[in-house]
Amino acid sequence: MAIPTRRILVVEDEKAIREAVGAYLEKEGYWVTPAEDGAIALDEFDKHKFDLVVLDLMLPKIPGEEVCRAMRNTSDVPIIMLTAKGELEDRVTGLELGADDYLVKPFSPRELVARVRALLRRANVGDEPQREHLDFGDLAIDVASHKAFLAGQELDLTASEFKLLLTLARYPGRVYSRMELVEKVLGYDFEGYERTIDSHVKNLRAKLEDDPKEPTFIYTVHGVGYRFEPPIDAE
Ligand code: CA
Numbered sequence: 001m002a003i004p005t006r007r008i009l010v011v012e013d014e015k016a017i018r019e020a021v022g023a024y025l026e027k028e029g030y031w032v033t034p035a036e037d038g039a040i041a042l043d044e045f046d047k048h049k050f051d052l053v054v055l056d057l058m059l060p061k062i063p064g065e066e067v068c069r070a071m072r073n074t075s076d077v078p079i080i081m082l083t084a085k086g087e088l089e090d091r092v093t094g095l096e097l098g099a100d101d102y103l104v105k106p107f108s109p110r111e112l113v114a115r116v117r118a119l120l121r122r123a124n125v126g127d128e129p130q131r132e133h134l135d136f137g138d139l140a141i142d143v144a145s146h147k148a149f150l151a152g153q154e155l156d157l158t159a160s161e162f163k164l165l166l167t168l169a170r171y172p173g174r175v176y177s178r179m180e181l182v183e184k185v186l187g188y189d190f191e192g193y194e195r196t197i198d199s200h201v202k203n204l205r206a207k208l209e210d211d212p213k214e215p216t217f218i219y220t221v222h223g224v225g226y227r228f229e230p231p232i233d234a235e
Contacts, residue, residue: 008053009050011037011038018036024109038060041062042067054080
């Protein structure tokens with residue numbers, strides 16, 4: 001079962017960097033759409049579904065911060081931000097803009113490809129939106145550092161308490177069963193779990209797909225699990 005090519009939007013006004021990044025990602029098998037300014041980027045983003053965005057901070061027409069915020073208003077797509085040294089004070093500031101990861105120029109293309117792979121893998125694994133920061137007024141949760149803050153003061157949480165908070169906060173309003181929380185927070189792995197998921201997918205494919213052996217909605221990600229992706233025509 002072939003995994004369809006992942007689409008990456010590369011937003012960078014410097015032609016040399018845009019082309020180098022695009023060439024490296026294409027060599028890795030990704031489908032790259034280049035955009036040379038913020039306006040083109042948002043236009044492309046409206047028109048297509050992307051699996052990941054590489055976004056330069058300093059852009060003509062619409063700055064990277066605004067592009068990032070605009071994308072975040074409608075999407076949890078993984079975003080890697082590019083910036084020159086000194087454009088932002090530190091990594092945390094970059095992540096506060098809503099980006100998932102952050103690279104300071106000059107970076108090696110190999111490093112970028114590694115970050116892209118890692119983010120796509122994370123986005124594949126769970127069904128949680130891949131937000132690194134959750135903000136609820138006074139309460140802020142920083143996923144990367146496993147810290148939560150109340151009115152700016154760091155909360156002293158155990159690892160399990162943090163996980164419980166994060167699990168619940170990911171989907172405000174969603175009701176979790178005790179069993180789900182035990183599993184998500186304590187990580188109990190009950191026997192037969194994988195086989196159970198596999199048979200659910202098999203049953204769902206039988207109902208959903210024209211040819212369950214060549215699925216066009218639910219794809220197997222080898223060694224990881226499953227991924228949903230609507231056919232391109234359906235966009
Ligand atoms: Ca730039």
